[in-house]
Amino acid sequence: MSDPYNPCERQYRLTRGALLLLHRYGFGVSIATKSDLILRDTDVLTAIARHSPAIARVTVTAGDDALARLVEPGVCPSSARFAAVRRLTEAGVFAGLLLMPVLPFIEDGEDNILRIVEQAHAAGARFIDAAFGVTLRQNQREYFYARLDERFPGLRQRYVRAFGNAYECPSPQTHRLWQLFSAACERYGILYRMEDIVAAS
DSSP states (O other), X not given: OOOTTOTTHHHHOHHHHHHHHHXXXXXXXXXXXXXXXXXXXXXXXXXXXXXXXXXXXXXOOOSSHHHHHHHSTTSOOHHHHHHHHHHHXXXXXXXXXXXXXXXXXXXXXXXXXXXXXXXXXXXXXXXXXXXXXXXXXXXXXXXXXXXXXXXXXTHHHHHHHHXXXXXXXXXXXXXXXXXXXXXXXXXXXXXXXXXXXXXXX
C-alpha cells in the first residue's frame, strides 16, 4: 500500500498516467491521499467527473499543523490539505476528508475532532469518512512504538496496557467522539454516513 501521491510521483507521474487511462476508458475514480500534489491532476479529475464519479479523499487527522508535523513528518501540513480540498471542490470534484487513523491518546481529543470538522466546513468539504482508532500489525506495531518513544515518551506503555497485541486499537472515547462528530457534521451539512457519501458521489 502506498499513497498515490508519494514523493516519487512528482517525477514518474504514474498516478497521473493511471488517471488518464481511467478517463480514456470511461471509468470513475476514488483517491485517498495525504498530499496536496493531487492538485496537479485537477484537470484530469474534473474531466473524469464529467462522465463518472470522481472522489478525492484527503486524509487529515490533526487540526493543528504542529501536531500534524509530529505524527506525519514529511507530509504537507493539514492546512495545505484543507486548501487542497477547497480547490478541488471549487473545481467540481467531489472532495472531502478521510479522518483516519485517529491515534488514541494523541489525536482523539474532542477539541481536535471538532476543529477538523470546522475546518472541513470552511474548506467546503462535501463529506468526512471517519474512524476513531488505529490498526497495528505485528511488525508495524514495533515501528509505531519506536516512533512513539521518539516523539511521545512514555506513551508506549499506555498503548500496551490498553491494547496489548490487538490488531484493532479503537479510541477509548469512540462513542463520545462519534456523538460529537456526527452532531457537528449535521450542523454543517457535511455527509458522514457511508451510504450518503456513496449516494451523493
